[in-house]
Amino acid sequence: MAVNLNRWLKYAKAKLDSSVASGNEELDRLEAKRQAETADKPWLAATGDAPTVDEAAARIRWEAEQAEQAAAPTPPVAASGSPAATPASPAPATPASAGGPATGSGAAPTTPGPLDPADAAEAAERANAKLELEARAKESADRLEQIRRELGIEPPDGPTT
Secondary structure, eight states: OHHHHHHHHHHHHHHHHHHHHHHHHHHHHHHHHHHHHHSSOGGGGOOSSSOOHHHHHHHHHHHHHHHHHHHSOOOOBOTTSSBOSSOSSOOOOOTTTTTSOOOTTTOOOSSOOTTOHHHHHHHHHHHHHHHHHHHHHHHHHHHHHHHHHHHTOOOOSSOOO
């Protein structure tokens, strides 16, 4: 019986060692992935409660770069990986192509037209955000007025913001 018990103990030790080794490998992989993600984002690796000035500045620079990259138009890429010479689908009508005033050498304007779905979605998002901010401002003003009434404090003279 002792030989059989020894065999089971060796098996259990091997299984436990295997599990610990695979867990360590997974942890190492995740740590490497985290370090790669935070290489150009030092604010993600911050350990303090509040960001330092350097971390805040780095984040602002990074967000500005991301906004610039998002705003920069990218040319369509053909299947070969090079920019396409002609678009795959016909371009929407622009004032220049619809008989409107021509711009320069007859090329279509580089800015999206007023009916561009991306612009419409962005405008709708901005409008929704503005409405939400106005609603929050009204709720805040109402709550402030309620607190003033409860405390018996007169509102200050002059325009309110």
